[in-house]
């Protein structure tokens with residue numbers, strides 16, 4: 638957000654808003670990226686500089702306000718892949734994250750594809766999503782999985798939420814309340830996926846395509862009464878369970894306790910939550 642400031646120091650000094658970009662971009666925020674565009678051009682012109690690459694860290698909801706900047710970025714500074722962070726697709730969770738709705742992502746993707754094509758470059762956006770954010774219900778995660786399926790995207794690396802100091806999300810995590818809205822005794826708690834089973838479920842839904850998760854996803858969809866998402870239909874997240882031969886059933890019964898133990902310990906190591 639180089640030089641993207643409030644248009645007036647006077648207004649800024651009196652402003653009590655929590656964010657300049659949420660719930661919508663403030664009309665007083667300068668969204669003209671021309672200074673960044675100029676900086677890119679100057680950096681490219683420095684003798685000896687062969688390449689200036691931008692791989693991530695882009696605020697795409699602001700970038701779409703300046704298509705010339707997106708063109709400059711896509712034409713000269715993307716090396717095939719650009720990571721961006723919609724974080725989620727569902728409004729309920731996005732609102733708690735103070736992130737823009739998916740319309741901004743669609744808008745940016747349209748510009749990205751257009752300018753990549755014009756530049757004759759085959760380039761891809763790598764969206765980054767997070768599981769188990771406070772307030773993210775299992776239905777939200779299921780909808781995110783369906784969005785991934787519809788958009789033919791498969792995420793490789795998946796992040797689950799961890800509370801970190803001095804963040805609003807951590808306040809939500811511990812209090813199970815939404816501090817972005819006025820709190821009173823009538824306000825209910827928000828859902829916070831804290832225990833390992835809840836976190837595992839949300840993470841698995843993000844990687845519904847992983848064969849390792851297939852049985853678990855199938856069981857989850859049955860519990861969520863979404864058997865319409867099992868099978869070969871266009872929206873199906875997993876196929877029907879393969880019928881096991883009697884020999885495979887005996888083998889599974891013999892191996893199951895050992896497998897469960899090793900999976901849980903591996904999971905505990907990587908997913909430990911600090912109380």
Ligand code: SF4
Nearest residue numbers: 643652657663665666
């Ligand atoms: S929210 Fe708007 S008025 Fe407040 S500092 Fe940001 S740009 Fe300025």
